[in-house]
Amino acid sequence: MKRDLICIVCPMGCRCSIEEDTSAPKGYKVTGITCKRGEDYAIKEVTEPTRMLTSTVRIEGARLPRLPVRTSGAIPKERIGECMALINQLQVRHPVAMGQVLLKNLFDTNVNLIASRSL
Ligand code: SF4
Numbered sequence: 001m002k003r004d005l006i007c008i009v010c011p012m013g014c015r016c017s018i019e020e021d022t023s024a025p026k027g028y029k030v031t032g033i034t035c036k037r038g039e040d041y042a043i044k045e046v047t048e049p050t051r052m053l054t055s056t057v058r059i060e061g062a063r064l065p066r067l068p069v070r071t072s073g074a075i076p077k078e079r080i081g082e083c084m085a086l087i088n089q090l091q092v093r094h095p096v097a098m099g100q101v102l103l104k105n106l107f108d109t110n111v112n113l114i115a116s117r118s119l
Pocket of ligand 1: 012036
């Protein structure tokens, strides 16, 4: 089945299509992309889609009520909801350093939730 996608690797946002093609080296034919990174993205998006996640968590004792956080790498797209549930339950205490690990090894992916800034 053919799927239309928008590549999110860079700001160009190329529109592309992907469909299975057993004669193609990677098993998929990708059209509309303008670089190799777009092809890799399209194949990954239909085989094992992942996303970086950014959000905020409650912080106690700081001058701001919420601390910006992000995942240290991409996590499976289907785990985003569970990850947000963990983030919503999390409360940290001042002081926190930029890059500090707040949740380790999310869903056994070797990706951590880290602070995006010091606070
Ligand atoms: S295909 Fe290449 S140029 Fe186009 S959005 Fe993706 S990464 Fe950017």
